[in-house]
Amino acid sequence: MEAVIKEIIVGYESEKTPLISILHRVQDKLGYLSEEVLKLVAKYLDLPLSKVYGVASFYTLLDTEEKGENIVRVCESAPCHVKGSMNVLTELKSELGIDIGETTKDNKFSLELTSCLGVCGVAPAIMVNDQVYGNLTAKKLEEILEKY
Amino acid sequence: MAFYRGHILVCTGQECKQKGGKEVERILVKELKRFGLNDEIKVISTDCLGACEAGPLMVIYPEGVYYGGVQIEDVREIVEEHLLKGRRVNRLLYEMDESEENVTAHHKKDIFSDEMRIVLRNCGLIDPEDIKDYIGRDGYRALGIALTRLTPKEVITMIEDSGLRGRGGAGFPAGLKWKFTHQADGDEKYVVANADEGEPGTSKDRLIMEGDPHTLLESMAIAGYAVGADTGYIYVRGEYQLAVSRLKKAIEQAEELGVLGKNLFDSDFDFEIKIREGAGAYVCGEETALLRSIEGERGEPQIKPPYPPNEGLWGQPTLINNVETLANIPVIIQKGADWFSKIGIENCTGTKVFTLSGDVMNEGLVEVPMGTTLREIIEGFGGGMADGREFKVAQTGGTSGGCIPKELLDTPMDYDSLAEVGSALGSGALLIMDESHCIVDIAKCFMHFFEHESCGKCTPCREGNTRMYEMLDRISKGESNLKDLDKLRDLANVMSKTALCGLGQAAPTSIYSTLDYFKDEYLAHITAKVCITGDCQELVTQREEGERKGETA
Ligand SMILES: Cc1cc2nc3c(=O)[nH]c(=O)nc-3n(C[C@H](O)[C@H](O)[C@H](O)COP(=O)(O)O)c2cc1C
Ligand code: FES
Numbered sequence: 001m002e003a004v005i006k007e008i009i010v011g012y013e014s015e016k017t018p019l020i021s022i023l024h025r026v027q028d029k030l031g032y033l034s035e036e037v038l039k040l041v042a043k044y045l046d047l048p049l050s051k052v053y054g055v056a057s058f059y060t061l062l063d064t065e066e067k068g069e070n071i072v073r074v075c076e077s078a079p080c081h082v083k084g085s086m087n088v089l090t091e092l093k094s095e096l097g098i099d100i101g102e103t104t105k106d107n108k109f110s111l112e113l114t115s116c117l118g119v120c121g122v123a124p125a126i127m128v129n130d131q132v133y134g135n136l137t138a139k140k141l142e143e144i145l146e147k148y
Numbered sequence: 149m150a151f152y153r154g155h156i157l158v159c160t161g162q163e164c165k166q167k168g169g170k171e172v173e174r175i176l177v178k179e180l181k182r183f184g185l186n187d188e189i190k191v192i193s194t195d196c197l198g199a200c201e202a203g204p205l206m207v208i209y210p211e212g213v214y215y216g217g218v219q220i221e222d223v224r225e226i227v228e229e230h231l232l233k234g235r236r237v238n239r240l241l242y243e244m245d246e247s248e249e250n251v252t253a254h255h256k257k258d259i260f261s262d263e264m265r266i267v268l269r270n271c272g273l274i275d276p277e278d279i280k281d282y283i284g285r286d287g288y289r290a291l292g293i294a295l296t297r298l299t300p301k302e303v304i305t306m307i308e309d310s311g312l313r314g315r316g317g318a319g320f321p322a323g324l325k326w327k328f329t330h331q332a333d334g335d336e337k338y339v340v341a342n343a344d345e346g347e348p349g350t351s352k353d354r355l356i357m358e359g360d361p362h363t364l365l366e367s368m369a370i371a372g373y374a375v376g377a378d379t380g381y382i383y384v385r386g387e388y389q390l391a392v393s394r395l396k397k398a399i400e401q402a403e404e405l406g407v408l409g410k411n412l413f414d415s416d417f418d419f420e421i422k423i424r425e426g427a428g429a430y431v432c433g434e435e436t437a438l439l440r441s442i443e444g445e446r447g448e449p450q451i452k453p454p455y456p457p458n459e460g461l462w463g464q465p466t467l468i469n470n471v472e473t474l475a476n477i478p479v480i481i482q483k484g485a486d487w488f489s490k491i492g493i494e495n496c497t498g499t500k501v502f503t504l505s506g507d508v509m510n511e512g513l514v515e516v517p518m519g520t521t522l523r524e525i526i527e528g529f530g531g532g533m534a535d536g537r538e539f540k541v542a543q544t545g546g547t548s549g550g551c552i553p554k555e556l557l558d559t560p561m562d563y564d565s566l567a568e569v570g571s572a573l574g575s576g577a578l579l580i581m582d583e584s585h586c587i588v589d590i591a592k593c594f595m596h597f598f599e600h601e602s603c604g605k606c607t608p609c610r611e612g613n614t615r616m617y618e619m620l621d622r623i624s625k626g627e628s629n630l631k632d633l634d635k636l637r638d639l640a641n642v643m644s645k646t647a648l649c650g651l652g653q654a655a656p657t658s659i660y661s662t663l664d665y666f667k668d669e670y671l672a673h674i675t676a677k678v679c680i681t682g683d684c685q686e687l688v689t690q691r692e693e694g695e696r697k698g699e700t701a
Contacts, residue, residue, distance in 0.1 A: 016462065019444030020427055024386070051445075058446040058603075059427030061386045077348030078547060079505040079579050081593045115430060115597060116348035117387055120505035120579075121512045130389050 004029050005040045019045065019055055023062055032063040060114075068103040068110035070148045072096075073127045076113045079120035088124045088136050089113075095145060108148065152190040154231065155209045155273075160193040164203035168220065172204045175220050179227040189231055192275045202242050209273070216242030262528055264491070266499050267352075267475040268515050271359030276394050279401040282362040288407045290478035294370050295413040298481075303374040304330055307477070309485035311497035316342055316433075316470030317548070317574045317650070319496075319563040325467060328457035329375040332465035337377035339368050340442070340461065340468040343384040343391070344426050344433040347546035348597060349577030352501040353471035355513055357384070357391035360475075361398035365408060367474035369419045370481065375467050380421040383438050386428050395423055430601035434649050435468045437603070448605045449649035472501055472576075492518030496562035500573070506542075506580035507534045519565070523557040526580060537582035541666070545574025547594050548654035550661035551587075570661045572654070586683035587666040588673050591658055592620040598655040609652025612643040616659065623670065624684040626677040633670060637663060 008025045012018035019041075026041060027033055033041075033056050042049040056062045074089050093099060096109050103110040119125045122134025126144075133144055158164075158173040173193055180186045202216030206226075213236060215226060222240055229235045265271075274281035282288070294303050308323025329337065341364060345353040357364060368380040384392050399421055402408040410418045424442050431437050432447035439461050441447040460466025476498060480488045489497045496518040502525060505511050509531030516525065522542060526532065533539055541551045544561070550571030552559060559565055563573045581590065595617040604610045619636055622628040640656030647653045663670065672678045679687040 015422075017442065017444035020441060021424065024425060024427065054446055055444065059386075059429050061426075061428035076593075077597060078543065078590065078593050079349045079577075082506055082579070082581055082585055082590070114387075114428075115346065115601065116350070118345060118351035118354045118385070120349050120351060120503060120577075123505060123511075127387065 001030065001037065002040055005037065006044060009041070009044045019047070019052065020059070020062075023052075023056055027062060032066050034064075034066070038064070068107050070108060070129055071110045071112060073112045073114035073117075075115070075117050075123070075125045075127070077116035077120075079116065080123040080125055083123040085124040088126065088141065091138050091141055092126075095141065109145075152188060154189045154211075156189060156191050157194045157207045157209070157272075158191060159203060159205045164205055167203045169204035171220055172206070172218050172223060175223045176206075176227070179224050180231075183227055183232055185227065185231055190275070205242065214242040215240040262516055262520065262524065263514055264499050264517055265515050266479050266488075266491075267356065267472055267501055268359070268513070269479070270363065271355055274360065276359050276361055277397055279362060279398065279405060282360070286482065287362050287478075288366050288402075290481035291366050291369050291373075291407065292413050293481055294373055295415045295417055300330060300374045300376065303370065303481070306480060306485045307374070310476075310480045310488040311485075311495070312473065312476055312480065312488070313496065313563065314470055315472035315500070315576070317347070317545070317572075319573065322469065322473055325457055325469070326371065326374050328455075329377075329465050329467040332458050334465040336379070336462075336464045337375055338461045338464060338466045339371045339375065339377045339380040340439070340456075340466055341368055341380065341382040341471055341474055342433065342435065342438060342468055343382050343388070343471045344438060345385055345388070345471070345575070346430040346433045346601075347548065347575040347577055349505055349543070349546050349579050350503045350575040352503055352513055352576060354385075354388055354391055355501075356471050356475050357388070358394055361391075361394045362402065363475050363478060364395070364471055365398055365402055365421055367477040368421055369408060369412065370477050371467055371469065371474065372419045373417050375465070377467065378418045378420070380419065381424055381442055381461070382421060383424050383426060383432070383442060386426045392423060392425060399423070429603070430597075431603045431649070431651055434651060437649070438468070439466065446603075448603050449651070451648065493560065493562060495564060500561065500576050502561070502576045502578045504530055504578045504580065506578075507537060507582040507584075508532065508580050509534050516561075518562045519560040521558050521560050522552070522578075525561065525578065526557070530580065533580070533582055535582075537584065539580065540583045540585060541581050541587065541590075543571075543579040543581070543590075543658065544577070545572035545657075546577035547597050548572065548650070548657060549574045549577065550657045551590075551665065552661065553665040570657070570664060572657060584681055586679050586681040587662050587669045588620060588624050588679070589681075589683040591662050592617065592624055594658045595620055595655070598651065602651065602655075606646075606648035606652060608643045609647045609649075609655065612639055612647070612652065613655055615639060616656070623673050624679070625686040626673065626690060628674050630671075630674060632674070633663065633667075 012022055038052050042052040056064050076085055096104055098104055098111050100111055117125050117127055117132055119132050119134050124136050125134040160169045177191055180189055204218050206215050226237055229237050270285055304326045307326055312322040313319040314322055343353050372380055426432050429447050432441045434449045435456055436450040437447040456466040456468050492498050499515045500518050501513055501515045503513055514529040539554055541553055543551050544566055552571050556569050559569055566573045598613040599617045602609045602613050619632050640659050643656050644653050682688050
């Protein structure tokens with residue numbers, strides 16, 4: 001873990017104030033930003049832990065808690081709302097058997113809400129990890145989940 | 149660069165790939181070669197074209213013909229019939245259905261003849277991953293003109309004369325901002341492109357970056373020359389991964405070709421561009437919060453003044469503009485301020501890209517001259533209301549904007565006209581809703597957004613949004629009384645006057661406008677406990693229970 005963090009930080013040496021970029025990359029590699037990870041980042045960047053934690057906890061794409069292997073984010077903004085995103089959410093909740101903010105027992109999926117994903121033309125939309133899916137129907141949801 | 153008489157866009161998005169899109173593309177290239185068409189027709193693999201059910205999908209330009217469900221064995225027929233002989237293959241023709249219209253598949257020119265493309269001039273027509281395509285359409289010419297024929301001051305005067313106003317929401321005159329940054333003293337200056345695009349219902353900046361990334365790079369370099377900056381940052385929303393990768397590739401190619409880097413066009417002007425990814429915070433779209441975020445801090449807005457042109461990134465003079473604002477620059481430089489200022493209306497020149505969503509036949513992005521009316525957009529590009537339903541309300545400017553009713557459908561879409569009717573042009577989001585939607589439910593959805601996105605730094609916003617949401621929630625459940633309506637308005641006044649940044653100040657816009665234009669609907673929820681659309685579930689359930697009790701009594 002230490003080596004991974006060190007290597008990432010070295011890659012940003014020429015950058016001014018790269019904290020958020022570093023946290024992004026560390027999370028990509030290590031899954032989430034645990035206390036231990038944040039301490040190491042703080043140590044190598046020579047920043048107070050309070051600051052590193054303050055930043056990590058401010059942004060929704062940075063996770064300070066462990067999540068499932070795949071994160072399903074349901075868009076709840078107005079354009080998706082009027083196209084039935086609440087039905088999508090209900091469907092997902094029952095399909096996965098979890099509520100918002102929870103992770104399935106097999107650790108495969110976490111369910112979250114998100115603001116507009118910028119694909120409102122195909123509302124309602126969800127994002128699974130980095131991949132966006134639109135024009136959702138119950139059948140499509142099932143097919144999407146099967147892929148993971 | 150080579151000239152192609154046609155382009156074939158093959159969708160290799162997630163869905164089409166699974167249906168064999170990649171393989172179809174490979175065979176297509178092979179077949180084109182076999183018929184000797186490979187110098188005439190260019191194959192471009194694109195991201196999702198938005199009709200995943202019909203995949204693998206391809207579009208042939210300039211005709212704009214869609215073929216769906218294309219199998220490997222169909223490829224040869226398409227090449228032979230369509231490309232060689234000019235006859236369409238009817239059995240594979242795919243009609244883009246409105247329900248499957250995707251934001252990236254917006255190039256159907258015939259849908260809307262009033263469309264005028266300045267900002268989106270290249271989107272869908274070039275391969276965004278090939279700088280030569282961009283150059284073939286006069287790319288980097290404006291930068292050359294600026295560097296070799298114009299002084300920084302002349303560039304700024306041009307932008308001022310064009311009348312271009314910021315497209316990020318506030319509509320501040322771009323030229324003035326450039327001038328302030330130019331005049332400011334600093335050891336170092338920066339140009340920042342605001343590509344955070346967090347306003348719900350907006351996807352124009354994403355399309356520009358995904359479809360025409362070099363436009364943004366070129367514009368930033370011109371801006372850098374004008375204000376005296378040698379470094380630019382693009383702050384991209386963390387969710388826009390495809391945009392990030394296209395931009396990175398574009399920067400690499402531009403550096404390789406020498407249109408970014410040192411001594412551009414043999415001048416002594418150097419310019420480099422870096423990308424910073426956001427991490428999921430709407431408030432980071434606010435300029436001072438965005439700069440804090442680049443500085444590696446929590447993205448909390450700062451008190452203004454000082455404004456970024458005087459004290460921005462790391463305390464240095466910084467020009468910050470929205471992606472769409474910047475995308476206009478190369479065209480203004482090439483065609484002149486005079487040409488540009490004749491488009492649109494007085495005080496609001498040029499075009500605006502609208503992201504049309506909701507209950508219209510055709511959703512998607514449309515670029516029209518400023519001042520086009522809402523009705524023209526809905527009936528023209530939008531193809532009218534979907535399912536033959538009645539228009540009820542449009543939210544303009546995204547969640548920070550306001551709601552306008554049927555009576556105001558002829559309002560021209562520009563900053564000033566919309567402000568006059570209590571709404572906003574904002575980012576150009578246009579959410580159209582029909583009579584099946586409840587105003588209280590929608591208002592609740594808006595406030596839920598702000599409650600979640602408030603950064604918590606100032607009290608009016610942190611507390612105000614939560615309280616407003618709670619009040620709306622009570623109204624939607626029939627647990628409210630008439631006093632709540634006055635309280636809503638009072639709280640809205642406090643927030644719009646005292647919140648630290650635009651987030652809290654603009655949050656009540658939709659509350660004001662819905663209270664003004666749809667008061668009866670609020671009253672029906674409060675006094676008669678009725679939600680006519682049935683969106684407010686709890687009221688419906690209560691009523692049903694009441695009726696059941698009535699029957700048994
Ligand atoms: C809460 C909030 C969110 C904003 N989000 C964005 C955004 O996502 N993109 C953007 O360009 N401007 C956004 N703005 C406006 C910026 O603060 C700033 O005015 C803009 O980047 C200036 O560029 P322009 O003059 O080219 O419009 C936001 C403002 C506020 C108050
Ligand atoms: S509102 Fe859901 S993607 Fe825009």
